[in-house]
Amino acid sequence: MNIDSMVGARVDDSLYKQGHRTYRVSKKDPNGLPHPKVVREVEHFCDQLEKRLDELLEDEQDEPLGEPLCEFGFSGRLKKRLNKHKTHTGSNYIMNLFEATLKLTFPEEDFGIEQYVLYIVPYRFLKAITEMFITRIGHGMVRFGGGFSHEPPGRSTRTKLSKKEWETALKVAQDHVDAEGNRKFYFAQMDEAKARLDAEIKAVEKKVDAQDEYQAEMDQLLGAMGPMGEEIDFEDLLTRLTETVEGLEEE
Known part of the structure; x- marks a missing residue:
């Protein structure tokens, strides 16, 4: 079983041997070969996570992380988006690769990504800001080994704020913060x-x-x-000590 077949559709072994990788491909490459930028991002994630783990105390090595790895995002179609993450289709490839690696490496364990709804965004123009804010306070970026996000948060929400909307957001912040x-x-x-x-x-x-x-x-x-001398006759020393003790007892 190859790692690209752990979740979702199985990848043919012959394609896998030719270099096909589900989690490290360019959408423009029909052969599914690794894309250099994606490979760099995965390597960066591994380096940052390794640094974080190296800083753990000895008694923390076998314990769950106090702040687990995470990824935050916005979607107008919640169930569909969560299912994409679950099935590794159109999702975060670093998060998906990490989960697939755990399933392949620890088949007897129940490792997996848990999903939660954190906040209902009430206004369209707040989508990008909310994603940026929650990603920041939740340490969801790859940097420092906090999470799986490798692109600037808010970019994929397809929300372009107008000057007026930014001014409105600034005024709200100034009035209430x-x-x-x-x-x-x-x-x-x-x-x-x-x-x-x-x-x-x-x-x-x-x-x-x-x-x-x-x-x-x-x-x-x-x-x-x-x-002490280099050569000591310990038996002779013990005998003399014993004789001395016995002599003291007789006196």
Whole structure:
């Protein structure tokens, strides 16, 4: 079973051996051969995810990610779009390839992409903005190993905002968002996080200093005892010690 047959229609093995790849093709290439740009995007995703995993603590290695890999998008035909993601047709090829890889590598596990509806966008002109906003706060981009999105969010919503619509959005934001208050709150949070980190660093440094002092004392003690001779008759030493102890007992 090849990886391109894990989900959806099965790819003939002969085509697969010739280089056909379901998840790495150019729509303009009838032979389905890998497209250089797509290959670069997949490699970039792998590199970023590897860097993220390398930063995990040892006790986190076998645990689910605190923030799972994700992808956010908008669609006016929800069920149809979700089904395309599920069947790997006209979907995000990096996300699809990742899911297919899991199914091929871990057939006994139930790995798969879960789907959720997060928000109903009330106005047409908010489609692109909403997708950009949610992708940003959800860390859905390939960069830093956060998600599967490799193109700028909002581009595929087919929404071109007019100057008036942008001005309306700006006015709404200015009327309802306390930008200065948010900025102060953000920097206050950063200061608190920095203070906590500084305290943790000082605690670690204190622990290291204590260990260094202990090691120095041990080295000094061992040095005071002096080196032992290269050749020692331990049996003779034990005999003399035993005789000494017995002599003390007799006295």
